[in-house]
Amino acid sequence: MAKGNGKQASAEASKDELLQYYRDMLLIRRFEERAGQLYGMGLIGGFCHLYIGQEAVVVGMQAALREGDQVITAYRDHGHMLAAGMTANGVMAELTGRSGGYSRGKGGSMHMFSIEKAFYGGHGIVGAQVSLGTGLAFANKYRKDGKVCLTYFGDGAANQGQVYESFNLAALWKLPVLYIVENNQYAMGTSIQRSSSETHLHKRGVSFNIPGEEVDGMDVVAVREAGKRAVERARSGEGPMLLEMKTYRYRGHSMSDPAKYRTKEEVEEQKAKRDPIDHVKKLIIDAGYASEDELKNIDREIRSIVTDSATFAQKSPEPDPSELMTDIYIEA
Amino acid sequence: MTVSSSWARKSQWYSHVPGLIVLAPYDAADAKGLLKAAIRNPNPVVFLEHEMLYGIEFEIPDVKDWVVPIGKAKVRRQGVDVTITAHSRMVGLALKAADELSKQGIEAEVIDLRTLRPLDTDTILESVRKTNRIVTVEEGWGQSGVGAEICARVTAEAFDYLDAPPTRVHQVDAPLAYAANLEAMSLPSVEKIVDAAKAVTYR
Structure with a gap:
């Protein structure tokens, strides 16, 4: 049931697709770099969890989806939002707590949603989004609307109890949900070897009859291909799958994490050998789909989008004081 | 059980429950003395730490076995x-x-x-x-x-x-x-x- 071969064929993406993936991943990376800067300047409050290094996971999975399919994740979530088509302006302004943000500044990094883009958050409680995503999939099945819900969680959340309560019901009722473990190898500062008795997380669904697959989460095309198979399976009523994305985050768990639990050499090696953006860049250059100069132009465009979002996020006004007592109840 | 961060604002959730002891100290001397008392108490104790107090320095009495009694304001x-x-x-x-x-x-x-x-x-x-x-x-x-x-x-x-x-x-x-x-x-x-x-x- 569990396959466990990391490498899938990587050559089956068109020129347009590869260029789009390159652009989408670069947007996430540059956005996160800028978010880190704004946090350092005190313009973003609370916590800030950056997605740098893991970009291929969300970009590849999003390419496997149909319009209307849902996405839900925890708090390392800016990449998921951008991949789902939410604007850099709206996400950045939410991080700075301004009225131009997706939650009008009232939610911040951990409480941001877009029903229009089918992004359901953005959750601060580790593992809680897994039962919520399973509930979304239950609603899809109940409504027979053909939608699939991607439910992301990390290797730390993989040890939470409600994950397995969700697995049981999702498999029992054959819900159209996909469980995607983003195994970046560290639950905050604890390596997977120190926290998990079974470190091959794609095997965690076996006792629930949920098939699992290990995927190279640094290879956007491999992610997309695994995603397509699993999404199709879920949509056809065969129930959930568990995809383990082997990935790596370059930055600390949050901005306040000095990351002393791993060596600089380890991080540098991952960056040098597995970087998901460098990987796509090489595919593009090797195939002759674009020149270095053309890719640099894309980088310039992306930088300008991100710079604009940072400007917007600082110029957008704070929420009006009258917003203090709104969004508490829905008028019945 | 120690609880920090935003849960410190939900003191009343715990204080509602008979059978629990709920502690919410302000300074370091009380935090130390009450934590010891909590450990020595045979009942379940909820010890509420406030994350925003972690960065503030307070004096701690130089007393051997400093303990603060539970239930005393x-x-x-x-x-x-x-x-x-x-x-x-x-x-x-x-x-x-x-x-x-x-x-x-x-x-x-x-x-x-x-x-x-x-x-x-x-x-x-x-x-x-x-x-x-x-x-x-x-x-x-x-x-x-x-x-x-x-x-x-x-x-x-x-x-x-x-x-x-x-x-x-x-x-x-x-x-x-x-x-x-x-x-x-x-x-x-x-x-x-x-x-x-x-x-x-x-x-």
Whole structure:
């Protein structure tokens, strides 16, 4: 049931697709770099969890989806939002707590949603989004609307109890949900070897009859291909799958994490050998789909989008004081 | 069980439950002494730490085996005009408010509750019988809160001593927003405590 071969064929993406993936991943990376800067300047409050290094996971999975399919994740979530088509302006302004943000500044990094883009958050409680995503999939099945819900969680959340309560019901009722473990190898500062008795997380669904697959989460095309198979399976009523994305985050768990639990050499090696953006860049250059100069132009465009979002996020006004007592109840 | 961060604002969730002991210290000496008492107590104890107090330095008594008794509030500042109760981070705000009030000729007595369950009603009542006024301060929401409980007890047991309605300062009745301006509006402040104390002293 569990396959466990990391490498899938990587050559089956068109020129347009590869260029789009390159652009989408670069947007996430540059956005996160800028978010880190704004946090350092005190313009973003609370916590800030950056997605740098893991970009291929969300970009590849999003390419496997149909319009209307849902996405839900925890708090390392800016990449998921951008991949789902939410604007850099709206996400950045939410991080700075301004009225131009997706939650009008009232939610911040951990409480941001877009029903229009089918992004359901953005959750601060580790593992809680897994039962919520399973509930979304239950609603899809109940409504027979053909939608699939991607439910992301990390290797730390993989040890939470409600994950397995969700697995049981999702498999029992054959819900159209996909469980995607983003195994970046560290639950905050604890390596997977120190926290998990079974470190091959794609095997965690076996006792629930949920098939699992290990995927190279640094290879956007491999992610997309695994995603397509699993999404199709879920949509056809065969129930959930568990995809383990082997990935790596370059930055600390949050901005306040000095990351002393791993060596600089380890991080540098991952960056040098597995970087998901460098990987796509090489595919593009090797195939002759674009020149270095053309890719640099894309980088310039992306930088300008991100710079604009940072400007917007600082110029957008704070929420009006009258917003203090709104969004508490829905008028019945 | 120790609980930090935003859960410290939900003190009343725990203090609602019979069978639990709920501790919410303000300074380092109480944190150390009460934690020892908690470990030695055979009952389940919820120990509420406030994350925003971690960065503040306090003196710790140089005493062998320093233990603070559970169930005893501490009068942090003596005063005759109004009683102010608070716990955890709010004690700091209450003390600042008392300094401000003193400049305006109002001497507040500040009681650090320290233990939320069992609540030290005797210390509160003794103070109210002297000051005839009470303002409760808490970081959490007002409904069914710590202040609501204190006001009920004071009204029931010291009604004849009161010269003003018992008054609560607490977070506004809305989920805490992320935006800095709304967050500041939501939470208790020195200014809000000063205003409440002046209101009950008719100043």
